[in-house]
Amino acid sequence: MTKPPPGAPLPAAIADWFAGRGWRVRDHQAAMFAADRAGDHALLVASTGAGKTLAGFLPTLADAAEGPIEGLHTLYISPLKALAVDIQRNLKAPIDEIGLPLTVETRTGDTPSDRKARQRVRPPNILLTTPESLSLMLSHEDSFTLFAGLKRVVIDEVHAFATQKRGDLLALSLARLQRIAPEMRRAALSATVADADGYRAWIAPYGDIDSVALVLGEKGADPDIDILLPLGRVPWGGHSGRYAAPQVMELIADNRTTLVFCNTRSLAELIFQDLWKANDQGLPIGIHHGSLAVEARRKVEAAMARGELRALVATASLDLGVDWGDIDCVVQMGAPKGSSRLLQRIGRANHRLDEPSKAILVPGNRFEYLEAQAALDAVEADERDPDIFRPGGLDVLAQNIMAMACAAPFSEADLLEEVQAALPYSALTPAAFGRIVDFIRDGGYALKSYDRFKRLTQEGTDDDGSRRWRVSHPRFVTQHRMNAGIIVDAATLDVRFKNGRKLGTVEEYFAASLSPGDTFFFSGLSLEVERIKDTDLIVRATSRPARIPTYVGARMPLSTNLAARVREFLFDRSQWRRFPDDVQEWLSVQSDRSVLPEPGQLLVETFPREGRHYMVAYSFEGWNAHQSLGMLITKRMEKRGLKPLGFVSNDYALACYGLEPVTDPAALFSKDILRDEFTDWVQQSALLKRAFREVSVIGGLVERQHPGRRKTGKQVTFSTDLIYDVLRKYEPDHVLLEAAWADARARLTDVGRLGDLLDRAADTMLHVHLDRVSPLAVPVLVLIGRETVATGTADDALIAEAEALVAEAMGD
Structure with a gap:
């Protein structure tokens, strides 16, 4: 364990509380306390149940035991609203039992507006919040007073958002907090960190890794x-x-x-x-x-x-x-x-x-x-999934700049220096920063004639030539606070009973498929649709059979670590005895009928079946990458006259099928597909428009909320699609198009894993032509046709097709 310099012992009241519960102060808890007393930031990596939360709050409890605390002392940042509520409940015990004069409250999107207003005037000593709520608090002019005495920020489950856009927003907010309260210490907690030094750099101002103590928790019992x-x-x-x-x-x-x-x-x-x-x-x-x-x-x-x-x-x-x-x-x-x-x-x-x-x-x-x-x-083996840090999102930066402008006018040079203190934006150049400011100023060259995009006005310049900015009109401040946020969910309708009781939300595209009398399961109930009124879906309980709501969103991809281990299982027969008999039989018959790929190989099987020709590639790069590759390969098959009919994929394999046989799969997997077909496909498909829709909302170009009303999903889509078409035609280098392209490549298509697959395809591809379907192909081929079957229902034809596939693959 890396321990910071020893500090003062815990106050007697806290030490007595530990003893009274029959507990000892664990080494990592003492180390976190010592790091705080030494004035260091800290990262604690410890198993679940190791007392991480108490370790994070121990310096705060000690400060309260040593003397009265006034105002806001500690911020706790959580990725989940439920976690903030849970921490509030669990903090109550030590505070009450030790007798500490500490107040603790939560502030999330679920907090009533009157309580939020009161918290800015009379804040608790400990405030539990989320990155989005913190950013909104920093957008108020009184934030400089509210956070002036802040001593500590505790970031829980830091792995859950540090490498994502929510982490970009939080890193920018931490930079502003550090400017307001220079002596503030940061503490981050996690049980599942692979790259500890990467997180230390993310936590530290200006990436100064030496200012962050690494504390490793005691090993717990094996699960x-x-x-x-x-x-x-x-x-x-x-x-x-x-x-x-x-x-x-x-x-x-x-x-x-x-x-x-x-x-x-x-x-x-x-x-x-x-x-x-x-x-x-x-x-x-x-x-x-x-x-x-x-x-x-x-x-x-x-x-x-x-x-x-x-x-x-x-x-x-x-x-x-x-x-x-x-x-x-x-x-x-x-x-x-x-x-x-x-x-x-x-x-x-x-x-x-x-x-x-x-x-x-x-x-x-x-x-x-x-x-x-x-x-x-x-x-x-104590192996964690890799942590991938990347440059911060430009749309998130635009939202942050507007939030800071809402709090007070700013100097461009000063704010750039502040932003560069956040690791995701440490390499940001003045020119790139200026592009974002110009976008907020008037929307860009193609939109500058519209007043509704003119959110910033230049006040003048500083002595060093840096531009100074203020918000153009108070309505833009209101607009920002109503629409700020990083999580851009699909447009939703509220599910309500006739008496007004709200059960939750379903996505608008699913609600559009419903008519009065239709039924669906939600919140554990079978509900019948009575009518749709504005943004409400009015329902009543029923006992009739129902279907399940569906939700838009990328699937969780199979991690590269687990994919590598599965590939090892396929090839290493000594491992097969660990599997059930039918799984062993499946692998054994595959080995007899075809081959099982070596860990570094890309196995591609081709075979005919019922008038169609199939190509199945076992690439193990995850569903998202396979979906993208399926679109690209079928386009290339079309160009080559192979008459593709479609494709299906899972996390392990991609299957394409058509009317003509594939005799040269290597040509379909050549790397130039990312230069040619990929670029054309993304630009012409709905992917880029979808990505642009999200960055436009995050970047503040399009609002979801207006005073007294909320835009429907169709209205938001219409607005963003219209702007998208204008920018593509008149300003193709617009900063939000750049942000959308980055999102479409990295998140929607998983282009990184796609590129890795194509890089190795030429040298590692093993093409095996068979006279019939192989056992390894069955799990992906049974998916054909299932996309059209409603969730929760059974289709006799599909079941029969699956049985026929299995019999053909496994029979003598």
Whole structure:
């Protein structure tokens, strides 16, 4: 463990509290206290249940024990609203039991406006908030007074947002806080960090890694993780693990409290219904995800805290840091897609360092069984998924500049220096910064004739020639505060009963598919649509069968670490004895009929079937990269007269099919596809428009909210698409088009992994032509046609097709 210089001992009141509970001050807690007393920033990397949160707040508690604290002393930054509420509840015990005169409050998007206004005038000593709410607070002119006495910022679960746009926003806000309160110390906490020095640089002002102490926590008990074996055979297709609902219900009955994690909101609703059908004992079960109304989420969180639920079905809305000590089992439905995510979710069980966390993985198909075993091995080897730091988003920077302008007029040179203190923007040049300021000034060359884009006005210049700016009109301040934020969800409608009670939200595109009398599952209920009124979807409860809402969004990609381990499993026969008999049989028949690729090979199989010709590439680069590659390859097939009919993909393979055979797959996978087809495809597809829509909202070019009304998704889309077309024609180098292109490449198409695949394709491709479908191809081919089948329904023709595929691949 890297320890900072020793500091003063803990105040007697706090030391006595530890002793009274029969606890010892752990080494990493003492080290975090010493770092603060030495005036250092700190990064704590420690297992779940190691007392990270208490370590982060220990200096604050000590300050309160040594003397009265006035005003805002400590900010706690959380990636989740639920986590902020949970921390408030858990801080109450030490504060009350030690008798410290500390006030603690939360401030998130769920906080009432009157409380937010009061907090700016009479703040608590400890404020628990999110990056978005902090940025909004900094946009007020009184922020300089509010944060002047700030001593400490605690950033929890720093891995959850540091490498993303929310992290860009937080890094910029930390730079402003450091300017207001130069002596402020930063402390970041995480259980799943792979690149500790990368995070130390992110935490430190100006990337000064030496100013950040690295504190490593004591090792806890090894987790107890099992893979659930189905009562029948491991499924060929699917990714949800729904087949195991009766077995999961047995686990729930056998344990005190079980947390059931799902990778998507749709799957959470589906699994809840499946479990309820298997819940013969009528055990109390809840559901929690980000689309539910805040009242519903708070209700279920409180019920869990009181120990009233036997199980809770949840998404990523609860996989970070929430501490409910009575949870004794975690179930992961489907593969976790990464070892870091799995560790984070496992840690919700027991939440005690010295006791093993119990978890059960429920793989959805045969490839996912290999992935589940790979995840277990990675956890045992203490292997984390890689942390990828990248330059900050230009749209986020635009939002931050406008927020700072709302607080006070600014000098361009001074604000640039402040922004460069944040690691994601440390390499930002004056010219690039000036482009962003010019965009905020008038929208850019193509839009400057419209007054609604003229948000900044130049006041003059400083002695050094730097431009000075102020907000052009107070309405732009209001506009910013109503629309600021980094999370750009799809447009939604509120789901309400006739009495006005809100259940949550569904996305507008899903609501558009509904008519009066249609039914869907939501918030654990079967609901019938009565009517759509403005932005409300009016419903009533029913017992009729229903479908599940679907949500837009990229899937969680299979991590590169787990992909490498799965590839090793395929090739290393000595590992096969660890798998169920039917999985071993699957691999063995594949080896006999075709080949199993070596870890570095790209296996491509081609074969005919029922008048079509198939090409399946086993590249293991994740669903997002495979979807992009599928679009590109089918376009190239079309140019070459191969008459493609379509493609399907999963995390492990891509299958393209058409009317003519592919005899030279290497030509389809050549690297120039990223120079030619990729650029044309992204620019002509909806991807770039979708990315532009998001950066326009984040960058403040298009508003989602107006005083007294909210734009519909169609209105936002119409506005952004119109501006997009104008800029593409008249100002193709516009800063937001540049930001959209970066997003489309990196996030929507996963071009990094796509490029890695194409880089190795020429040298590692092994082409095997077969006379029929191979066993390895079945899991991806069973997906053909399923995109058109409503979630939660069964299609007899598809089931029959899957059975025929299996018989053909595995039969003699």
